[in-house]
Amino acid sequence: MYKYFPTNYVWNLSVNLAIEMGARMGEIEEMCAPLLDAARAPDAEGTAAFRATWVKMADKLIDLASDDRAQGRMISAGDKLLRAANYMITAERLQGVGSTGRAALYAQMQDCFAQGLAHSHPQVKQVTIPYEGSFLSAIFVPAIGVSGPQPVLVQVNGLDSTKEMKFLVGLPAWLAKRGVASLIVDQPGTGDALRLRGMTARFDSEHWAARVVDWLETQSDVDPRRIGMEGVSLGGYYCPRAVAFEPRFACGVAWGANHDWRDVQKRRLEKEGDFPVPHYWAHVAWVWGAKDTADFIRIAENVHLDGILDRIRVPFLVTHGINDSQIPLKWAHATYDALINSPKRELKIFDERTGGTQHASFDNSINAGAYIADWVAEQLGGQTALKG
Numbered sequence: 001m002y003k004y005f006p007t008n009y010v011w012n013l014s015v016n017l018a019i020e021m022g023a024r025m026g027e028i029e030e031m032c033a034p035l036l037d038a039a040r041a042p043d044a045e046g047t048a049a050f051r052a053t054w055v056k057m058a059d060k061l062i063d064l065a066s067d068d069r070a071q072g073r074m075i076s077a078g079d080k081l082l083r084a085a086n087y088m089i090t091a092e093r094l095q096g097v098g099s100t101g102r103a104a105l106y107a108q109m110q111d112c113f114a115q116g117l118a119h120s121h122p123q124v125k126q127v128t129i130p131y132e133g134s135f136l137s138a139i140f141v142p143a144i145g146v147s148g149p150q151p152v153l154v155q156v157n158g159l160d161s162t163k164e165m166k167f168l169v170g171l172p173a174w175l176a177k178r179g180v181a182s183l184i185v186d187q188p189g190t191g192d193a194l195r196l197r198g199m200t201a202r203f204d205s206e207h208w209a210a211r212v213v214d215w216l217e218t219q220s221d222v223d224p225r226r227i228g229m230e231g232v233s234l235g236g237y238y239c240p241r242a243v244a245f246e247p248r249f250a251c252g253v254a255w256g257a258n259h260d261w262r263d264v265q266k267r268r269l270e271k272e273g274d275f276p277v278p279h280y281w282a283h284v285a286w287v288w289g290a291k292d293t294a295d296f297i298r299i300a301e302n303v304h305l306d307g308i309l310d311r312i313r314v315p316f317l318v319t320h321g322i323n324d325s326q327i328p329l330k331w332a333h334a335t336y337d338a339l340i341n342s343p344k345r346e347l348k349i350f351d352e353r354t355g356g357t358q359h360a361s362f363d364n365s366i367n368a369g370a371y372i373a374d375w376v377a378e379q380l381g382g383q384t385a386l387k388g
Contacts, residue, residue, distance in 0.1 A: 001323075001363040004032050005039040009274045009325070011050065013362060014090050020365045021086040021168035031057050031087070043278040047094045054091040055105065058084040062112060069119075078119025085113035086168055093160050096279040097286045106195055113164050124167075129185070129215040131208060134199070137192050138212075139163050141172040141182040142221070143382070151226035151380035152181040154212055154249075156205075157190035158233025158256070158360065159287060160277050164191075166232065169365055174373040179382035181222065185212060187238070189287045200289030203302040209242035213249070226250055226380045230372065233276075233360045236318075236327075237261050237303055240335060244311040251315040251379040253372055256324065256360035257332035261303040264327060269297070274325045276359075309338035315379045319348045319368060323357040346375070 002019065005011045015028060031053045038049035061084040068077035088109035095102045117124050123142055128135040143150045153175055155166055163184040166172070172182035186193045187208050189201025202208070209229065217224045228251040231239030236258035243252035258264075267273050268280070277283050281293045290296035316339050320332035329349070336347040348371060350356035356368035374384045 001358050004028070005036070008039040008046075010094070010276065010278055011035075011039055011046075013274075013276060013359075014050075014094060016358070016362050017165065017169075018086055018090045020170075020362060021089070021165060022083060023086060024083070027057055027083075027087075044096060044099075047096065047099075047278055050094055051091040051105070054087045058087040058091075058112070061087075074119040078116045078121070081112050081116030082120065082168065085109050085116055085164060088112065089162060089165055093162075094278055097282045103195070106192075109164070110192065127183075129212055131211050132199075134197055136185055136187060136199075136208065136212070137163070138183050138185040139167050139172070141167070141176055141184070143179045143181045144176045146179050146181075149223035150181040150221055151179070151228070151250075151382060152183055152216060152222050153253075153376050153380070154209070154216070154227065154229045155182055155184045156187050156209075156229070156231045156235045156238055157185075158231070158235045158276075160190075160283065161232060162186060162191040169369070171230070171365075171369045171373060174369055175376060175382070177386075178373055178377035178384060180373070180377055180380055183212070183216065194287060201287050203241075203299075204245075205238040205242040206245035209238075209249075210246050213246060217248075224248070228252065228376055228380055230255060230376070232256055233326075234258055234261065236335075236360075237305065240305055240309055240312070240316070243314065243316065244305075244308045247313075249314060251317075251376065252312065253317045253319070253376065254332075254335060255319055255368070255372060256327060257318050257320050257335045258327055259305045259331035259334040259338075262300045263304070265297060265300045273327075274359075276326060305335060305338065309335065310340050312339055312342050314342065315344035315346075316342045317346045317348065317372065317375050319350065319361075319372065321357040321359060321361055321363075321368075322349050322351045324359045326359040344379075 038046045061080045065077040065080040092105045125140045163186045166184045188199040193199040216222045229249050230253040232255040236254035236256045243249045285296045288299050318336045339345040355364035361368035
């Protein structure tokens with residue numbers, strides 16, 4: 001784990017995530033160097049300072065992209081705009097619930113990201129999936145070199161990630177090269193489902209996952225028999241639960257196991273384990289639609305996989321970082337051990353040799369992501385070697 005701020009895990013997590021999303025080290029240095037004192041400040045003061053330097057860099061990149069566009073250099077403009085979106089995502093996710101300017105920053109990020117996609121990834125489409133009289137937004141990344149209906153891996157967020165983050169980290173590109181398409185979804189409780197439409201999280205993830213599969217089955221370029229699902233971090237709960245109750249999924253992957261999130265919350269109340277975001281208790285109440293921390297703890301009692309995973313009858317991969325300081329390694333073993341009816345279950349622990357030892361491999365995602373992409377390609381009929 002890259003520790004720019006020796007005393008601030010949450011900020012280091014954010015910097016590592018930004019790097020995994022494609023940040024450049026010179027820009028990281030320019031954004032972080034003024035923040036060493038602020039990293040020790042109280043959350044509200046510190047996150048305001050963090051936002052200021054990271055948004056300043058995003059604004060610079062947007063301005064440089066404008067120069068590129070004026071000269072018709074659209075690929076260069078797109079790359080800069082996506083990097084600007086990365087820095088805005090990173091700043092936005094650290095802000096307190098309802099903090100001044102947070103909504104405007106999120107809207108600017110979405111616009112910047114959309115423009116960046118259009119310039120540098122025109123094959124990638126932003127789509128909407130009907131849900132509960134409204135919709136879920138998603139990103140569809142087609143497979144490369146596939147004729148006819150494609151296999152697809154549905155990818156869902158954790159507690160505080162967004163579809164834009166998951167796209168930028170790279171799993172969709174790694175899958176596309178292996179002949180597998182991606183559908184990255186902002187499910188209830190995450191991304192714009194939460195921020196723009198007020199859709200809070202629900203423990204029965206199969207409720208929204210089924211609607212995602214319904215939509216995929218209407219797409220002529222998707223093979224409905226080869227739809228898998230992956231979830232990162234808290235998605236390591238959402239995904240196994242959804243695959244257990246939605247039999248149309250052909251395989252599942254937990255990128256970071258989250259077998260008993262209710263227990264994790266109890267430990268966090270006792271100051272055990274690292275928090276993923278500042279203002280943690282206000283954040284989780286917002287995500288889950290709770291009145292206060294006590295109400296959230298009541299809701300979290302449902303967020304576990306006990307007595308559920310014997311329903312899974314498709315291949316399932318459980319991964320975990322050996323040094324995960326948010327979710328204990330024992331929960332990866334618990335998920336794996338409960339997959340008694342999966343015809344091909346696998347537990348992969350990322351260690352010092354492989355890298356990706358931290359929570360959901362945020363410290364080094366590429367080897368872990370490649371392992372997941374290879375495994376998914378093998379289950380869904382993709383490829384793990386390029387043909388000459």
